[in-house]
Amino acid sequence: MGELIVIEFVTLDGVVEDPDGSGATLAGGWAFRHGPEAVAGDKFDLGPLLDTGVMLFGRTTWELFTKIWSGRTDPFSAKLNAIPKLVASRTLTSATGWRNSTLISGDLVSSVQRAKASQDVIMTGSVSLAHELADLVDEYRLMVFPTVAGSGRRLFSAQPMDLRLTSVEQKGAAALMRYRK
16 A cells, blocks of 8 residues: 655745745745755655656646656656656646646545555645645655745644654755654
8 A cells, every 4th residue: 555645845834835936926936045955856755656656736736847847858857757647636627748647537535545555646736635635644745944934825734733753854955854644
């Protein structure tokens, strides 16, 4: 049985919204102001999961990643292009434009449970998906940046949750923190 692993860039005050500035929010671009060390390559230490798992995206993140990654050919980009991708969207009618992408049809929770039955699911980007799937998450890999955004969408909703810290690793100005339920 696989696991659901949520990977996110996050500020010290828990904001995950607009780390690259593409959303044009007031605090947007906060992750990229700290240099390339924490945002380049396999920053979340996914390693072999990119060979055996499936990625899960919301529409907005999938569209952004499609523009960024689909034309690249370096080794990390090749893995992202090759991995199967599930796309959750209420507005898309197909998931063309990025190789190995499939639009989820039907219930999101059931679809993720089916995927987890046979492989690891790596979810990135979508706060609404993270909230909706919170009960299924096994691990959070958070790249925490030394920034306080002050406002913006946060990864964790008001629902109480206990997590166990399993590792911390410095990545440039940020820290990769792994938490398990």
